[in-house]
Amino acid sequence: MDMELINTNSRTEKTTEQVEAEVWALLASIPDPEVPVLSIVDLGVVRKIKATHLSAGWSLFIYYTPTYTGCPAIDVMKMTMKMVLLENGFADIQFEQQLSPAWTTDWMSEAGKQKLKAYGIAPPQYKQAVCTPDSFQEEEAIQCPLCNSYHTRLVSQFGSTACKALYQCNDCKEPFDYFKCH
Amino acid sequence: MNTSLLNYTLHLADNALIIGHRNSEWCGHGPILEQDIAISNIALDCIGQARNFYQYAATISGNGATEDSLAYLRDVIDYKNCLLTELPNGDWAQTVLRQFFFSTYQYFLYQQLQSSSDTQLAAIAEKSLKEVTYHLRWSSEWVIRLGDGTEESKQRMLHAIEELWSYTGDMFIPVNYEIQAVEEGYGIDVKNIQENWLQKVTDVFEEATLPLPAENTWMQTGGKEGKHTEHLGFILAEMQFLQRAYPDAEW
Numbered sequence: 001m002d003m004e005l006i007n008t009n010s011r012t013e014k015t016t017e018q019v020e021a022e023v024w025a026l027l028a029s030i031p032d033p034e035v036p037v038l039s040i041v042d043l044g045v046v047r048k049i050k051a052t053h054l055s056a057g058w059s060l061f062i063y064y065t066p067t068y069t070g071c072p073a074i075d076v077m078k079m080t081m082k083m084v085l086l087e088n089g090f091a092d093i094q095f096e097q098q099l100s101p102a103w104t105t106d107w108m109s110e111a112g113k114q115k116l117k118a119y120g121i122a123p124p125q126y127k128q129a130v131c132t133p134d135s136f137q138e139e140e141a142i143q144c145p146l147c148n149s150y151h152t153r154l155v156s157q158f159g160s161t162a163c164k165a166l167y168q169c170n171d172c173k174e175p176f177d178y179f180k181c182h
Numbered sequence: 183m184n185t186s187l188l189n190y191t192l193h194l195a196d197n198a199l200i201i202g203h204r205n206s207e208w209c210g211h212g213p214i215l216e217q218d219i220a221i222s223n224i225a226l227d228c229i230g231q232a233r234n235f236y237q238y239a240a241t242i243s244g245n246g247a248t249e250d251s252l253a254y255l256r257d258v259i260d261y262k263n264c265l266l267t268e269l270p271n272g273d274w275a276q277t278v279l280r281q282f283f284f285s286t287y288q289y290f291l292y293q294q295l296q297s298s299s300d301t302q303l304a305a306i307a308e309k310s311l312k313e314v315t316y317h318l319r320w321s322s323e324w325v326i327r328l329g330d331g332t333e334e335s336k337q338r339m340l341h342a343i344e345e346l347w348s349y350t351g352d353m354f355i356p357v358n359y360e361i362q363a364v365e366e367g368y369g370i371d372v373k374n375i376q377e378n379w380l381q382k383v384t385d386v387f388e389e390a391t392l393p394l395p396a397e398n399t400w401m402q403t404g405g406k407e408g409k410h411t412e413h414l415g416f417i418l419a420e421m422q423f424l425q426r427a428y429p430d431a432e433w
Contacts, residue, residue, distance in 0.1 A: 066230075069231045069309060069310060071226075071230065099302075099305035099306055100301070100304065102305075102308045132319070133315050133319045134319065135326055135386065136326070158219050158316075159223075182312055
């Protein structure tokens with residue numbers, strides 16, 4: 001008996017809620033390819049999971065949203081989600097992209113923010129602080145993830161990936177990434 | 183098939199792709215590393231927005247069209263981008279001014295498009311607006327920094343205005359599919375955003391100590407209807423070469 005059959009059979013007794021919870025847990029084990037300390041669930045990319053029990057087994061619909069429109073990581077995330085689910089005995093997997101409501105850093109889990117900071121990336125602030133097109137606006141006080149000083153400065157609004165800005169700490173001099181509000 | 187909806191969506195896609203491609207030409211050539219990264223990030227956002235519009239256009243078009251066939255297999259005359267987006271990068275001043283003019287346009291356009299009766303266009307606009315907000319902030323800061331900078335930087339901004347200004351009118355003259363789009367409720371009236379655009383440009387130019395060109399300057403037109411400058415053909419020649427030479431190549 002192959003793996004797939006074992007897994008599929010073992011799920012026949014489960015409720016939809018149990019299967020969906022299992023899928024959430026599986027997806028929570030997948031790291032963001034560019035910020036591997038976060039899972040794609042921490043990041044808020046996975047929006048909804050819908051499991052349906054059909055005669056052939058469980059059918060899954062994964063609703064996801066990209067962070068930035070051009071972020072190349074989304075293709076890797078989809079491929080990894082598919083691989084992980086296939087390995088765990090799900091054969092019928094479909095993805096649907098949801099653009100609205102648009103992804104926001106407000107969806108990042110609190111645990112995710114803590115993990116980011118421990119990793120050396122300043123976590124996003126509350127949304128109200130940014131996102132206006134005004135030029136030379138007062139800079140937000142971003143906390144240095146290394147020495148916790150708020151005495152930091154913006155080097156560039158654009159960083160090594162679409163979701164980050166580049167900062168430097170004026171006290172400990174550490175250059176660091178800030179996961180910018182969006 | 184709704185031809186106007188298709189053309190309108192392609193117009194939005196082509197705008198984003200062509201300015202994105204132009205910006206991507208800076209990758210590895212930016213004046214300093216941070217700004218090289220900034221302009222490349224902006225390029226990536228624009229190309230990402232283009233992909234969303236092309237994917238939607240492909241579903242409207244049917245007939246086996248894909249985002250790739252729409253980007254790589256249409257010729258100059260089929261492209262519906264505004265003329266401004268295809269103009270050469272020139273120097274850094276010209277690039278940041280082009281970005282400022284166009285980000286301002288996209289900012290007001292996407293703001294209104296969020297309430298489009300077409301839910302997919304509205305969703306793409308909502309998502310893209312967040313990115314454009316950053317582009318607008320970044321580009322207006324550069325216009326001010328160079329305009330109100332040194333004698334040299336100011337001269338370069340003045341030259342950039344001279345090069346680009348007559349291509350800005352094209353954005354606000356609606357063509358048939360845009361008029362249709364407004365009538366059918368999914369498009370926005372570009373004449374309505376012209377005043378907002380001019381106000382933002384006026385404010386930023388004032389801060390940058392740059393003169394606003396005279397009203398009623400003669401303007402180039404035609405981009406939205408496939409009548410382009412000589413520059414677009416060269417962009418497509420480079421961008422489409424691989425798919426033309428090796429059809430359906432993937433890597």
